[in-house]
Amino acid sequence: MKNEEILNQLKDENIDSMFVYKPENIKYISDFYPSSFAYLIIDEEPVLYVNSIDKEDAEEQSTIETRDIVRLGEVKDLLKGNIAVEESLDFGLLKFLTDDLNSLTPSTVFEDKRQTKTKEEITKIRNSIGIAENGIKEIDFTSTEKYAAASLEFDMTINGSTKPAFDTIVASGTRSSSPHSLTSMNRVETPIVVDWGARYDHYCSDITRTFIDSERQEEIWNIVLEAQKAAINTIAPGVKFADVDKAARDVITEYGYGDYFIHSTGHGFGLDIHENPNLSYNSNGVLEENMIVTAEPGIYIPGELGVRIEDDVLVKKNSEVLTSLDKKLDFSL
Amino acid sequence: MKNEEILNQLKDENIDSMFVYKPENIKYISDFYPSSFAYLIIDEEPVLYVNSIDKEDAEEQSTIETRDIVRLGEVKDLLKGNIAVEESLDFGLLKFLTDDLNSLTPSTVFEDKRQTKTKEEITKIRNSIGIAENGIKEIDFTSTEKYAAASLEFDMTINGSTKPAFDTIVASGTRSSSPHSLTSMNRVETPIVVDWGARYDHYCSDITRTFIDSERQEEIWNIVLEAQKAAINTIAPGVKFADVDKAARDVITEYGYGDYFIHSTGHGFGLDIHENPNLSYNSNGVLEENMIVTAEPGIYIPGELGVRIEDDVLVKKNSEVLTSLDKKLDFSL
Structure with missing residues (x-):
């Protein structure tokens, strides 16, 4: 085939x-x-x-x-x-x-061709997501960002991940405001952006959760969540890539944070962590059945905080969110 | 400079x-x-x-x-x-x-140019080796090969390694006989070949130890160690790459295992895990001061066992073995 x-x-x-x-x-x-x-x-x-x-x-x-x-x-x-x-x-x-x-x-x-996934590929990506989702439950925030990343990667590895899908990001406190932030040897503060994935038989997963504990963080987090839901709701065969981005961006812009959403809303993944399509305001093309894409809007306020929420979505008539983790996760420092 | x-x-x-x-x-x-x-x-x-x-x-x-x-x-x-x-x-x-x-x-x-290292690069590689050497002390062999690799990588990460220098190899039992063996979900048996490295500010380390517990394993291990010592003893500025390989290969051949030493004796490393020179029987060129190379002979008997011992050597008039780990390490399953 x-x-x-x-x-x-x-x-x-x-x-x-x-x-x-x-x-x-x-x-x-x-x-x-x-x-x-x-x-x-x-x-x-x-x-x-x-x-x-x-x-x-x-x-x-x-x-x-x-x-x-x-x-x-x-x-x-x-x-x-x-x-x-x-x-x-x-x-x-x-x-x-x-x-x-x-x-x-x-x-x-x-x-x-790799943009749309076969049944076997979808199964492997589901397994990869399952390993990643179990891993986050074992993350340990009581020490440094590196320690947290290491604890998460350890759990994914012993559960069958060959290696992380990419360098795990644990970006906390003001460091969360850079989407490219490297995981540091600093003690974990809040908010905590964790962006991680496993590899199962070479197939990636890609998830982000932001752990919050103040009203201000919650205010931003709620906007990002609303934007993500808006994006996910648009995802269906035939929808323009740019329209998925627009759905998320419109929500964030409406709340006045448009300038702080500095990347595109999502991307395909599979054997590579970044594959086509790119769900960006200037991408051409439309979603097709059996594409798997991330939906990951974020708000990054320099010097203050960053929030991103990312789930993985299988494009179908009734699109399926493959990640099943709660958006808000309990944690302790 | x-x-x-x-x-x-x-x-x-x-x-x-x-x-x-x-x-x-x-x-x-x-x-x-x-x-x-x-x-x-x-x-x-x-x-x-x-x-x-x-x-x-x-x-x-x-x-x-x-x-x-x-x-x-x-x-x-x-x-x-x-x-x-x-x-x-x-x-x-x-x-x-x-x-x-x-x-x-x-x-x-x-x-x-990257074959010979600057003072700053040598320092970074020393740090990378230090992290890797500490990590092996924490390895846990009581479960699967994957679990062992994960425990080692966890320790390297929390001690400042950005990520493993390459996919950590834990190849045990008969799986040790393939130098390309992937770390499996099988329970750890002996002998156990562990080949690992850290990254410190993007600089790699590269070490192998084989954990043994029978007379036959020790017999092979002693030959590999003799071969490695012979190779390390030749390492000095002006010595042909091929002669380092020959020193190790001659020892192994003398004991009748020449056909089971199926890779070259060593290679440079630094920002990449494999850099020039290649210490192989058919390499041209001579060692220069401030090259850093591995010395890693091995014997691989299909269906039976594999043994490799690898250390990192800084080429100088009196060459310096940068790794300071004992060749034989205690362990329990």
């Missing part, structure tokens, strides 16, 4: 063959995630080329034909006609494929 | 300007690690171009001139003459720099 869709889009784009090396794309089409350098060549069918160290595992796990890797100098001979490559393909490899960049077509076929 | 050396090598290579985007290379020359897309342009001097989200931090932390990022369509105008790029530069960015790959020169100037 997946493979057919990839092959069909390549045909539509007039591509005769494609060279693919991004491990996430190899995993997507073959269900095998290489531990070492590997590549796919797609023409009539996709064929996976792997190193000897991966051979046994690939033959066992790959759903597509597997062959021994061919020396890079000879890869050119395996490609023919109008050749596509990924945007991420590097100079070191490109030199083996061509001298002339114009002879290659950048193709986003994998990024396009 | 660093900057001068980079500029000198570029001059020697007849490069007029270089486009650099790998975060590790940006960190190396500016001491600033960007949180978002950023690039360097080097001609007379290196200049760092950063996004607005990184502006404040870059201005505070960067040791080189910082400017606002220029749209990619205009970057070409900032480059002149013979232009160098990193091998890792991707197709998506290359298209903005040229149509013709032959007009660009791949330069390994950063990889070359």
Whole structure:
């Protein structure tokens, strides 16, 4: 199914063959995630080329034909006609494929197809979310931000997460006002923004909760929650990406905090933590069934505080919020 | 100092300007690690171009001139003459720099210079090793391999590691016989190969210990230790990379296990976990003062067991083993 869709889009784009090396794309089409350098060549069918160290595992796990890797100098001979490559393909490899960049077509076929998830992918993401949700129940705020992040990651790891989906953010006190804040060795204060995710069979989850304990924090938190609900309520097949963003942004703007909502409302995720679509005011396109996106508005007031609430939503006629955690969680410092 | 050396090598290579985007290379020359897309342009001097989200931090932390990022369509105008790029530069960015790959020169100037460490880098690596060495004392083998890895990573994180230097390996029982073994949800058995490292200010450490409890395991362990000592004893400025490998390999071959030592003896590390040099039988080049390399021979007998011992060595007239952990560590299951 997946493979057919990839092959069909390549045909539509007039591509005769494609060279693919991004491990996430190899995993997507073959269900095998290489531990070492590997590549796919797609023409009539996709064929996976792997190193000897991966051979046994690939033959066992790959759903597509597997062959021994061919020396890079000879890869050119395996490609023919109008050749596509990924945007991420590097100079070191490109030199083996061509001298002339114009002879290659950048193709986003994998990024396009990976936007909508298969049943198996949805199950893996559900598992990843489950691990992440259990983890937050074990978070320990009695010491530093780093300690809190470590306690959460520990719990996710022992429950089957291969590693965090991204560097866990625990940003507390005034540090919460930067969405890029690094988890510090400072003692945890309030509000506490925790943005975290697990990886289950390479599939990510992505959740944020903000822990609050004052009236002012609650005031901002309520606005963010209202904005998030507005965004989630719009999520359905056929809705413009920009309209999901607008729904959240309008609420925050109405309360006078529009300038403090400094990122987009959400994004797709799966094998990568950031995938298409981007739910931003200037994104083009519409939601499709079986996309999985985050809904994560936030308000960041420099020097004072930040609040973000993030859940994961499966796009369907009646869209399903995959995260089941309460929005407001009890905690103690 | 660093900057001068980079500029000198570029001059020697007849490069007029270089486009650099790998975060590790940006960190190396500016001491600033960007949180978002950023690039360097080097001609007379290196200049760092950063996004607005990184502006404040870059201005505070960067040791080189910082400017606002220029749209990619205009970057070409900032480059002149013979232009160098990193091998890792991707197709998506290359298209903005040229149509013709032959007009660009791949330069390994950063990889070359980063092989020898500055005083500040050595200090950071010492700190990273210290965090890793403390962590192993807290490892808990009473449950699964994953649990053991999580307990070790927890301790490193709360002691200041930003994240593991690489996915921690806890490979026990017969699983220890694969050097690429993934940490499993199986209960820990012996022997236990633990290969781990911390990150301190982006600098890695890389250590392996094998925990043993039978005569057969000890027999193999003693051979690996003898091989490692032989390798470490050769490490000095001017010694060929291949000769370090040979020293370890000769010992293991002499005992009849040559076919079971299936990787090279060591590698450089620093901002990346794998840097040049590669201490392999077919590497060309000689050790230089202030390189930091691993010495990590191993024996892997399929279906039976694996043993690896890895320490980190600073190359000097009297080379210094930076790791101070005992080779044999007590443990309980």
